[in-house]
Amino acid sequence: MHNRPARQWNPTLDINVFYAILITMATIRELAQYVGVSIATVSKVLNNQNGVSKETEALVLQAAKKLNYRPNLNARHLKTGTSKTLGIIAEDLTVFNTPDIIDGIGVCCESRSFHYILGNLRFDKRFGHETGNAEQKNRLVLDMMDQMLSKQVDGIIYIGCHSHALAMLSRSEDTRFVCAYCYSEDPSIPAVIYDDRQAARRVTDLLLSKGHAKIGIVAGTKDSFHTNNRLLGIQESLYEHSVPYNPHFICHGDWTRDLGYRCAPVLLERGVTAIFAMNDLMAMGVLDYCNHNHIEVGRDLALIGFDNREISSVSRPALSTVALPLFEIGHTAASIMLDMIEKEGVAQPSRILLDCAIIERESTGFPSAN
Amino acid sequence: MHNRPARQWNPTLDINVFYAILITMATIRELAQYVGVSIATVSKVLNNQNGVSKETEALVLQAAKKLNYRPNLNARHLKTGTSKTLGIIAEDLTVFNTPDIIDGIGVCCESRSFHYILGNLRFDKRFGHETGNAEQKNRLVLDMMDQMLSKQVDGIIYIGCHSHALAMLSRSEDTRFVCAYCYSEDPSIPAVIYDDRQAARRVTDLLLSKGHAKIGIVAGTKDSFHTNNRLLGIQESLYEHSVPYNPHFICHGDWTRDLGYRCAPVLLERGVTAIFAMNDLMAMGVLDYCNHNHIEVGRDLALIGFDNREISSVSRPALSTVALPLFEIGHTAASIMLDMIEKEGVAQPSRILLDCAIIERESTGFPSAN
DNA sequence: TACTTTTAAGTAAACGTTTAACTTTTCTAT
DNA sequence: ATAGAAAAGTTAAACGTTTACTTAAAAGTA
Numbered sequence: 001m002h003n004r005p006a007r008q009w010n011p012t013l014d015i016n017v018f019y020a021i022l023i024t025m026a027t028i029r030e031l032a033q034y035v036g037v038s039i040a041t042v043s044k045v046l047n048n049q050n051g052v053s054k055e056t057e058a059l060v061l062q063a064a065k066k067l068n069y070r071p072n073l074n075a076r077h078l079k080t081g082t083s084k085t086l087g088i089i090a091e092d093l094t095v096f097n098t099p100d101i102i103d104g105i106g107v108c109c110e111s112r113s114f115h116y117i118l119g120n121l122r123f124d125k126r127f128g129h130e131t132g133n134a135e136q137k138n139r140l141v142l143d144m145m146d147q148m149l150s151k152q153v154d155g156i157i158y159i160g161c162h163s164h165a166l167a168m169l170s171r172s173e174d175t176r177f178v179c180a181y182c183y184s185e186d187p188s189i190p191a192v193i194y195d196d197r198q199a200a201r202r203v204t205d206l207l208l209s210k211g212h213a214k215i216g217i218v219a220g221t222k223d224s225f226h227t228n229n230r231l232l233g234i235q236e237s238l239y240e241h242s243v244p245y246n247p248h249f250i251c252h253g254d255w256t257r258d259l260g261y262r263c264a265p266v267l268l269e270r271g272v273t274a275i276f277a278m279n280d281l282m283a284m285g286v287l288d289y290c291n292h293n294h295i296e297v298g299r300d301l302a303l304i305g306f307d308n309r310e311i312s313s314v315s316r317p318a319l320s321t322v323a324l325p326l327f328e329i330g331h332t333a334a335s336i337m338l339d340m341i342e343k344e345g346v347a348q349p350s351r352i353l354l355d356c357a358i359i360e361r362e363s364t365g366f367p368s369a370n
Numbered sequence: 371m372h373n374r375p376a377r378q379w380n381p382t383l384d385i386n387v388f389y390a391i392l393i394t395m396a397t398i399r400e401l402a403q404y405v406g407v408s409i410a411t412v413s414k415v416l417n418n419q420n421g422v423s424k425e426t427e428a429l430v431l432q433a434a435k436k437l438n439y440r441p442n443l444n445a446r447h448l449k450t451g452t453s454k455t456l457g458i459i460a461e462d463l464t465v466f467n468t469p470d471i472i473d474g475i476g477v478c479c480e481s482r483s484f485h486y487i488l489g490n491l492r493f494d495k496r497f498g499h500e501t502g503n504a505e506q507k508n509r510l511v512l513d514m515m516d517q518m519l520s521k522q523v524d525g526i527i528y529i530g531c532h533s534h535a536l537a538m539l540s541r542s543e544d545t546r547f548v549c550a551y552c553y554s555e556d557p558s559i560p561a562v563i564y565d566d567r568q569a570a571r572r573v574t575d576l577l578l579s580k581g582h583a584k585i586g587i588v589a590g591t592k593d594s595f596h597t598n599n600r601l602l603g604i605q606e607s608l609y610e611h612s613v614p615y616n617p618h619f620i621c622h623g624d625w626t627r628d629l630g631y632r633c634a635p636v637l638l639e640r641g642v643t644a645i646f647a648m649n650d651l652m653a654m655g656v657l658d659y660c661n662h663n664h665i666e667v668g669r670d671l672a673l674i675g676f677d678n679r680e681i682s683s684v685s686r687p688a689l690s691t692v693a694l695p696l697f698e699i700g701h702t703a704a705s706i707m708l709d710m711i712e713k714e715g716v717a718q719p720s721r722i723l724l725d726c727a728i729i730e731r732e733s734t735g736f737p738s739a740n
Numbered sequence: 741t742a743c744t745t746t747t748a749a750g751t752a753a754a755c756g757t758t759t760a761a762c763t764t765t766t767c768t769a770t
Numbered sequence: 771a772t773a774g775a776a777a778a779g780t781t782a783a784a785c786g787t788t789t790a791c792t793t794a795a796a797a798g799t800a
Contacts, residue, residue, distance in 0.1 A: 025519070025544070027756055038780050043758060053778060070520045074448040075756035078785050083444070094473055099464045106463075106490050115517070118488045120476050147485070149395070150440045174395070257684070284684055291686065314627070314654055314681045316661065397786060408750045413788060423748060445786035448755050 026067040035063045046071065077152055086116040086337060087148035089141065091160035092124040096309060097326050101159050101180055104330025112338050117151060119144040123160075149175065155337045158182070159330075176340050180333035181326075187350045190340075192333040195353035196226050199322050200233030202358055203276050203304055208241050210365060212274035212302055216267030217250045218260055218286065220278045227252075230278060230306075253282050260285020268295070274302035274364075280309040283319055287363070303363040317362035325354040396437040405433045416441065447522055456486040456707060457518035459511065461530035462494040466679060467696050471529050471550055474700025482708050487521060489514040493530075519545065525707045528552070529700075546710050550703035551696075557720045560710075562703040565723035566596050569692050570603030572728055573646050573674055578611050580735060582644035582672055586637030587620045588630055588656060590648045597622075600648055600676075623652050630655020638665070644672035644734075650679040653689055657733070673733040687732035695724040 028046070032039040037056060044052045045060040052060075063069075077083040088105060090098050102118065109116050121140050127133050141158075148156060155176035177184070183191030207215050217234065220227035231250075238245045248270055251263035260282030267275055277283035283305030290297045297303045298317045305312055308323035332352055340348050398416070402409040407426060414422045415430040422430075433439075447453040458475060460468050472488065479486050491510050497503050511528075518526055525546035547554070553561030577585050587604065590597035601620075608615045618640055621633035630652030637645055647653035653675030660667045667673045668687045675682055678693035702722055710718050 028758095029756075039757085040759080040781075041779060044779090047758080049759095051778060056778080070516055072448065072522065072756050073520045074444045074453070074522055075785090076758075078442065078444040078448055078787085079756080079758045081785070093476075094469045099469055103464055103490065103492065103495070106492070116488075118486075120473065122473065122476070125473070146440055150443045152442065152444055281684075288686060310680050311684045314651075314685075316658060398788095399786075409787085410751075410789080411749060414749095417788080419789095421748060426748080442786050445755090446788075448757085449786080449788045451755070 026064075026069045027072070028069075031060065031063055031067060031069050034067060035059050081152075082154055083152040084114050085151065085153050086114055086334065087119065087145075087151070087153035087156040088116050089119045089121065089144050089148070089156060089158050089160075091121050093118075093120040093122075095124060096307075097181060097324065098159055100326035101330035101333075104327040104332075105157060105180075105334040106330075107327075108331045108334035108338065114154075114334075114338060116334075117148065117153065119148060121160075145175070154341045157333050157337055158184075176337065178333045178337045178340075180329050183351060190333075190336050190348045190350055190352070192329050192336065192352045192354065194324050194329065194356050196229035197233035197236070198353070199306070199356035199358075200230035200276075201237045202233075202356075203306075203322060204234045204237035205241075206358060206360075206364070207274045207276065207302060207304070208237065208243060210274070210302060212272075213243055214246070214270075214272045214274070215249060216263075216270070216272030216275040218263045218267070218275060218277040218282045219250055219252050220255050222252050227278060234276070253278070255279055255281060257281045257285040257288070260287075261289050264289035265293075268301070272301075275304075277303070277305050280305035280307045280312045280319060280321055283321070283363075284311060284315060287315060287317075287319065298362045298365050302365060304358075308359055312359075313361070315363075320361045320364040321359050323357040323359050325356060328354050396439045397442070398439075401430065401433055401437060401439050404437060405429050451522075452524055453522040454484050455521070455523050456484055456704065457489065457515075457521070457523035457526040458486050459489045459491065459514050459518070459526060459528050459530075461491050463488075463490040463492075465494060466677075467551060467694065468529055470696035471700035471703075474697040474702075475527060475550075475704040476700075477697075478701045478704035478708065484524075484704075484708060486704075487518065487523065489518060491530075515545070524711045527703050527707055528554075546707065548703045548707045548710075550699050553721060560703075560706050560718045560720060560722070562699050562706065562722045562724065564694050564699065564726050566599035567603035567606070568723070569676075569726035569728075570600035570646075571607045572603075572726075573676075573692060574604045574607035575611075576728060576730075576734070577644045577646065577672060577674070578607065578613060580644070580672060582642075583613055584616070584640075584642045584644070585619060586633075586640070586642030586645040588633045588637070588645060588647040588652045589620055589622050590625050592622050597648060604646070623648070625649050625651060627651045627655040627658070630657075631659050634659035635663075638671070642671075645674075647673070647675050650675035650677045650682045650689060650691055653691070653733075654681060654685060657685060657687075657689065668732045668735050672735060674728075675733075678729055682729075683731070685733075690731045690734040691729050693727040693729050695726060698724050 028039050028042050032042045035042065035056070037060065041052055041056060042060050044050075045057050046064070073083075077085075086105070086109060088102060090102065092098060093102075105116060121137075121144060123137065123140075127137070145156060155178070157178045157180055159180045160182045177189045179189055179191040179193075181193060183189075183193060204215065215234075217231070219231065235245050249267065249272055251266055253259035253263055255278075260277055262285070263282070264275070264286040275283075275286055277286055283303055286303055287297055289295075290301060290303075295301055303319065305319050305321040308321045312319040312321040332354065336348050336352070339346065398409050398412050402412045405412070405426075407430065411422055411426060412430050414420075415427050416434070443453075447455075456475070456479060458472060460472065462468060463472075475486060491507075491514060493507065493510075497507070515526060525548065527548050527550055529550045530552045547559045549559055549561040549563075551563060553559075553563060574585065585604075587601070589601065605615050619637065619642055621636055623629035623633055625648075630647055632655070633652070634645070634656040645653075645656055647656055653673055656673055657667055659665075660671060660673075665671055673689065675689050675691040678691045682689040682691040702724065706718050706722070709716065
């Protein structure tokens with residue numbers, strides 16, 4: 001692995017010593033020399049191509065094991081021009097959703113014998129949660145892409161919330177992209193996201209089915225893609241069930257717990273019997289308010305959050321919520337990418353919506369049985 | 371990036387067309403040809419070695435930018451025999467501590483212009499939390515190591531809890547290892563872990579300073595390294611403050627919330643006024659018990675956990691706890707590894723203990739001011 | 741001016757693979 | 771036995787770099 005002088009099997013050298021040296025890292029040449037065959041033959045065995053007899057194959061294979069041979073992937077990739085490697089660019093690895101998405105990508109890669117390399121942009125650490133800094137962010141994305149392309153990745157999966165993905169457009173046609181958990185403005189870049197609308201619809205369905213006609217919404221920020229799609233889903237469900245849509249039951253929040261706390265009395269005042277908070281944090285705020293005011297969530301009020309953060313399962317009462325299909329997002333994103341790579345020219349889907357799972361816990365009157 | 375035919379700058383070809391082709395990925399040869407200089411010269415510029423005039427340097431540099439040149443790292447690494455890349459093997463990426471450790475490694479790597487590749491073993495997903503399966507786990511570790519060594523990493527950082535790290539020993543002398551968040555039996559492998567003992571000592575100091583002489587302990591499993599070291603720390607603190615150590619104030623748990631719940635009444639019964647739970651989950655269990663029994667944590671009972679999980683900050687009352695230096699563990703592990711690589715032969719520390727931070731919240735009577 | 745030193749550049753071999761093209765051996769069918 | 775085909779094996783050139791060595795020109799020095 002470190003720089004070493006070229007090694008020749010000098011017959012005067014004790015064979016065991018020779019092994020000992022080789023233990024570090026044998027090359028295909030040494031392997032060939034050892035078996036007494038050309039390197040081309042060894043290469044064929046290693047890539048199980050035909051044109052080599054069973055016996056030689058066995059010989060090579062066992063020699064490979066004995067000499068602890070490991071192919072030098074740099075050399076292989078250099079020669080073949082393909083690395084069978086995906087680049088993953090994550091906006092922030094330490095954000096709750098990222099590891100599961102990467103996990104999904106990893107499983108897909110493994111099943112199709114690909115590798116991946118990870119690039120962590122650290123947006124949250126660098127910029128906090130502030131939006132803006134677009135040009136700096138773009139620079140980071142671009143630099144990371146350069147790095148990955150230098151390593152000859154066959155494609156790049158971008159995991160993020162903001163669509164800095166647009167920076168990708170400035171790259172050559174030759175680079176394959178897929179967005180996971182976000183999407184680019186460019187429809188030619190496939191994106192895998194979860195279905196906000198359908199999730200919200202099903203949440204509303206659930207609450208309605210439990211007899212709640214007055215459903216309060218602690219929504220997210222107004223300009224958010226998520227907020228708007230979920231609102232749409234809610235309206236759809238209400239319409240389907242012929243329940244009037246009442247804008248007064250909507251409170252726009254900023255995704256923080258504190259805001260959940262402050263929205264709760266407003267909605268309660270307006271007579272809602274259920275509250276759908278668009279993330280678990282705000283739901284926790286509502287829960288706090290109820291706990292402080294002797295409103296028993298799960299009995300006096302049905303409450304459901306969104307995201308399935310760790311807190312939702314450990315709060316008391318345990319919070320019903322919507323689980324994001326993080327693993328699946330990663331898995332399908334990778335799957336699409338690998339299809340792009342392997343089936344060149346075949347059209348890929350532009351945007352894939354994955355279903356969320358509703359997790360019922362105590363806060364909506366668990367167990368639900370209807 | 372894909373296989374392409376060799377490109378020659380044919381002077382009859384319109385130069386702009388030539389650029390357009392090159393945009394995809396120029397080689398050093400094409401760059402040299404474009405500037406009208408040898409590839410050796412270009413290489414020197416790119417690696418800012420001397421022996422090239424300012425003018426040519428500028429020329430090459432601007433051509434590189436114009437042709438969108440990116441060095442092929444596979445070729446470079448092949449030639450140089452070093453990849454300036456660390457391998458990170460993580461037992462499970464989705465476990466709460468892993469991403470921050472990787473973040474730390476990443477920052478260190480970046481500052482010293484190294485790269486890393488990540489290998490996720492998925493132990494938790496594959497095996498659940500059960501111990502055992504040692505031979506399967508070792509196989510996974512070994513396979514991952516093979517993969518990484520194939521990619522010519524300069525060293526491997528292992529992130530895990532169990533010391534499967536011992537499997538590493540079967541590897542050649544030539545591979546550099548560092549353990550993060552765990553340690554190997556082999557003292558020659560540097561390990562970076564947090565200081566359980568000192569953390570527990572400081573927790574005890576804190577509780578004593580707040581006037582609690584009867585401190586209940588919800589300990590972890592008996593065989594655990596963490597449990598025992600923390601117990602030692604507690605005893606040290608008590609000894610220093612001449613407070614008797616009472617074994618009846620210790621309840622051994624299994625790290626689960628439920629067990630915290632069950633230990634609480636036992637300890638309370640014995641008259642403790644403070645409880646130190648050895649993880650946040652068990653502390654939550656204690657908190658549950660208190661909430662159900664109208665014991666006001668933070669006033670009637672001081673409670674502190676360990677790990678600084680997300681739950682601790684969002685529970686009500688917010689839980690005081692011990693924050694693990696995850697980022698620092700990653701950062702120092704990487705730093706040691708890079709020292710090993712760059713300062714060959716210089717002895718590296720065998721085991722580094724990093725301090726935890728105590729986070730005081732409401733459950734110990736926040737704010738503390740003494 | 742003629743020598744040496746310094747600077748700037750070029751040449752070519754190597755890194756460890758893969759693979760197209762070729763040669764040799766073995767097998768099959770006559 | 772022999773031609774032809776199939777199978778097994780070899781040769782050598784590439785992939786895109788780096789780098790030790792060489793050469794040529796420029797700059798110092800006596």
